[in-house]
Amino acid sequence: MKVEKLEPSEQLCNIMSRIYDSKLTTVSGGNLSLKDQEGNIWVTPSGGDKGRYEVSDILKILPDGNIEGTKKPSVETGIHRSILADRPEFKAVVHAHPAGLVAISLLRELPETMIIPQVANSVKNIRLAAYGCPGSEELRRNVAEEFKDNQQTNVAILENHGAFVASQIGLRDAFGIFKDLDFSIRIQAKAQTIGGKRPNLISKEQLEHYNNALLPKVETFNQVEISEQEMRLREQICDFCDRAYRRDLFTQNIGVISARLNDDSFLITESGADNAQLTVNEVVKVQGMTVEAGKVPSKSFMLHKIIYDENPNINAIIMAAPEDAMVFAITDLEYDLKTIPECYIVLREDIAKFPFGATIDKQMELAQYFKQKSPVAIIENDCYICTGNSIFNAFDKLEVVEFSAAAVINARLLGGHLKPINKSQVKEIKDKFNIF
Structure with missing residues (x-):
């Protein structure tokens, strides 16, 4: 069954397991959120085994702020709520600390996004959010501002931390962007180390031609x-x-x-x-x-x-x-x-x-x-x-x-x-x- 057809709590468990199994986080790192059609925000809990979440672990935050669930919400829940409130078009947010994204965050730089077409097309106006202690109001504000003040942005790299990726489509799409970007950064790192210079990039004109190529009309x-x-x-x-x-x-x-x-x-x-x-x-x-x-x-x-x-x-x-x-x-x-x-x-x-x-x-x-x-x-x-x-x-x-x-x-x-x-x-x- 497609991820999107699962209940919100099941989607969060499924995608968090994928993040863990893909070696994109540790057993204790990362958090996810998903907004449903009624405006409820479903979030992963604080701590726990990221590779083995149960549906009963997931929390539901009602529009009035009340929380349903037996666990404590992730310390980064405030960031998720701010992104989803400031950018109502977003339906899901992924946050974790994979090696590629953390590597670029340690340099406090932004990665090249014109290496492969999938990343060039999916990552919009990537931003760098200033450092803040995890779970702090400072970090919530720093990340939220990057999404709020830059209406095309769907990815923010956090200095010395990781990244937040938001999607208008859903949780699976956010995860896809997240994984492909981390993958692209790892290629960039190896290319620069082995090749001795920055990688060759796709030009905007090349990408536009690639995206606009028309498939022939075919009968069914x-x-x-x-x-x-x-x-x-x-x-x-x-x-x-x-x-x-x-x-x-x-x-x-x-x-x-x-x-x-x-x-x-x-x-x-x-x-x-x-x-x-x-x-x-x-x-x-x-x-x-x-x-x-x-x-x-x-x-x-x-x-x-x-x-x-x-x-x-x-x-x-x-x-x-x-x-x-x-x-x-x-x-x-x-x-x-x-x-x-x-x-x-x-x-x-x-x-x-x-x-x-x-x-x-x-x-x-x-x-x-x-x-x-x-x-x-x-x-x-x-x-x-x-x-x-x-x-x-x-x-x-x-x-x-x-x-x-x-x-x-x-x-x-x-x-x-x-x-x-x-x-x-x-x-x-x-x-x-x-x-x-």
């Missing part, structure tokens, strides 16, 4: 009956989506999987679907130039269609932005496959970089690239595209891409000079594993 068809083969493939997509999320290869909002059903049709994840809890009903069938009625496929579905049309040997495509591999997508650093034999065996040839926007403007070029070159492509400031003869095969490539990138980054952090596999060793691998 009614799905009458789902075959056993199709249902198994839908379930497999959901399984690998869940696996990608749990292994930090996908975030809630970032990541797409598709799989060929037959020569003329394929399945792809639905636009706006929650990668943490994807269901078979949120997988969309594309048949020729028609789409399953009542559903909106991922924005990238036409790229997937063209790749399938041009490459009959490709049966699955995964688009993702894994943290360590993305360092090479937002810098001028080359992703070198000649690190360990497995990397070269799985990924084959050098991975080419395509400019940001290539998923829109260079679809046929990408399709031809997969026909002739590596099964993986890098789209600058956007994603990696991994192709394979099955979902398993494409997922294997994605994992190898990320694990190898992490190894290279850690090697550079250890210092010294990286020693890749030499030409004769590469030839030996090619000969043994029939790589042409």
Whole structure:
């Protein structure tokens, strides 16, 4: 069941568990709030086990200020109430102390938000709130003022603390923004450390072009009956989506999987679907130039269609932005496959970089690239595209891409000079594993 369909208290327990399981807070840190249609504000309690909240732990603050519940409200409840009162369009607020957001707060700086399109689109006029002791009136005032005085703001970084993220849509959306921003900051930190300079950014013009790209008008068809083969493939997509999320290869909002059903049709994840809890009903069938009625496929579905049309040997495509591999997508650093034999065996040839926007403007070029070159492509400031003869095969490539990138980054952090596999060793691998 979608988070939004749960009762408010259940939503708070669900999202707080996700925050904890995603390593975005400690067992005792962070707090959430959610405003319902009657104007009641539901909040998490003070203390307790953030990964194991029960519905009975959640408090309900009535419009008159009376509190229902057996626990003590979080010390930051005043901040939540102020944000929701001063900005009535907001429905939910997330606060916690993940490593990326805390790191930037220790510098008392604002992060780059034009690194990846998901963050560039979701974070509005990010602000820096002055330091205040947790639970103090000073901190409540400092944070509340940033939201009240800047009507476009939906994120405030707290000096030496963490961040507050608010959403007009709901709690799941606030969490998605929160997680993607922290993820983006961690990429920025690694890119600056390894690359020696600030990352490459998306321009406003590039982002506008990306956002305004129109999908072709397609007819719809009614799905009458789902075959056993199709249902198994839908379930497999959901399984690998869940696996990608749990292994930090996908975030809630970032990541797409598709799989060929037959020569003329394929399945792809639905636009706006929650990668943490994807269901078979949120997988969309594309048949020729028609789409399953009542559903909106991922924005990238036409790229997937063209790749399938041009490459009959490709049966699955995964688009993702894994943290360590993305360092090479937002810098001028080359992703070198000649690190360990497995990397070269799985990924084959050098991975080419395509400019940001290539998923829109260079679809046929990408399709031809997969026909002739590596099964993986890098789209600058956007994603990696991994192709394979099955979902398993494409997922294997994605994992190898990320694990190898992490190894290279850690090697550079250890210092010294990286020693890749030499030409004769590469030839030996090619000969043994029939790589042409």
